[in-house]
Amino acid sequence: MTALQDRPQNVRRAPLPLFGKAFSDSWRGLLGWGVGLAAAAFLYLPIYPSMSGASGMQELLDNLPPELIKTLNYDQIGTGAGYTQATLFGLLGFLLLSIAATGWGAGALGGDEESGQLELTLAHGVTRVQVAMARFFAIAVKILALSALLFLVVLVLNDSAQLEIEVGDLLGTSLIFAGVSLLTASVALLGGALTGRRIGGIAGGTTVAVLGYVFNALGNQSASLEWLHTLSPYYWAFGDSPLSTGANVTTTIVFYAASLVLAAAAAIALRQRDIGV
């Protein structure tokens, strides 16, 4: 038995190993999403001056059916903030970050369990709650990083593209943009934790993102459908044009708090289940 007692007690260990692993496993993916988001910004924003000037924009709007304009949130497109909101935060950026968030959320627990790797991690000196929360925070940091990148890119282009967006409004919008994406990710996390399958998480995350977008678009169409806005996280985030009027602080906090609650629910769900069966 002596050999067992000879085990070393002071060996260097990485701080926050679970968080660090969750993060380092996906930095390539993070880089890819970052490039995509930045490309979307560089694609849309620099052409704003040419579109807003003279007749170009108005001509485009006149030719579009009003329902489509409302769906795409193009009704504010005549201002720099409205244009950035409609094309970037509300459309391509939202799409990219929602996909990333859903993938990360679904993969973190559901995907890892389905592949069989979670079993080995949980057989080590960790609790399931630690694993779930560490992976949630890793996702949160990645989403915030992408959102921060978008903030910087828009800030850089603000003058040259004549967007005239207030820095404070841009910051608030970036935070609420990250918040709605984090909500999507945490629903995906919960779906994966409940089902033990990646598809369970993808279904959850997709529901939040797609239904949020669809309910917002339908609610835009007529007063009788406006009630759908109350069901749309997309509307909660972008409904009162945060890029021109500033993000609602309470709503922003609610997004992060709700995400945290959902992550805790995922952790508890994971704790109750048989893994990998």
Place this chain on the structure above:
Amino acid sequence: MSHAALGHSTDIRGDGTSPGAAIEVVNLVKRFGHNRALNGVSFQVPRGTVFGVIGPNGAGKTTIMRALLDIIRPTSGQATVLGTPSRNAGPDLRRRIGYLPGELVLEGRTSGRRLLQHYADISGPVTAGHVNELAERLGLDLDRPVRKLSKGNKQKLGIVQAFMHQPELLVLDEPTSGLDPLMQQEFLRMVREARNRGQTVFLSSHVISEIQQAADEVAILRDGRIVTINSVEELRTTAIRHLRLVASGIRPTDLAAILGALQGVTTLDCTLTATGDAEAVATLSGAIAPFVQAIGALQVRDLVLEEPDLEESVLKLYSAPVAAAVVTK
């Protein structure tokens, strides 16, 4: 010999210092829906011993191991591991266990070394240099990306992962699967060394040969029940082997007479080969020595005495339902 007796409760004192069993499983039942994966399994593994579980796929080996690690929760019954109930056991217990899953999945671009470092970070501590030592013994390249490793090399990485922090208890599910015979021998040496250091090893297999070399005791599991728990010696004598023997200078009928007189030889069939030799095909159970002596006088041209086949021999022996007498109630 059997540690399966239910009645006498052991000297587990619940303070983690019990000198008694490393594993004590009492009447473990696990249902998945209507399917009963474990049907009242009880056994004890004394500290410092190697305990093997054999049984066909689906017998419940993996389910027992997962229950010990708290990866799944039994429907009823109790498993006590190193003096601590496994259900909802904290990380401290699992740090004292090295686990190799039966279906080992290792993916990702990360290198073997970095993956092991990660597991050491959450379960360690690991003696400096020990990982390299283990990898060298198994001939494993730690700097390759994990996803590029062959099945055998992934298995080696899994073995290193289970052994590296020298845990008090090793729980190894089909540890030799994917390893070539040389590496299987090296692995069995590692198991023996672990036992000599005082570590307890609980391992499973569907191949009887690898267990009989390493284990002190063997439990045979079938349909979620332990059929019997034997020492390896006891098991060996009950095993059935296939044999094929070709001898020259003897007529098939004479060969049949010699072999047929031996105890344990069944399904004997002696024929004349195209080359004029006598060929005998039979099954042999029990000790080999009388058989070897009996053929000593023959001009043996070819002899094949197969490893005992678990599927055929042990399970056939214990296929009668009464066999459950040894275990449980």
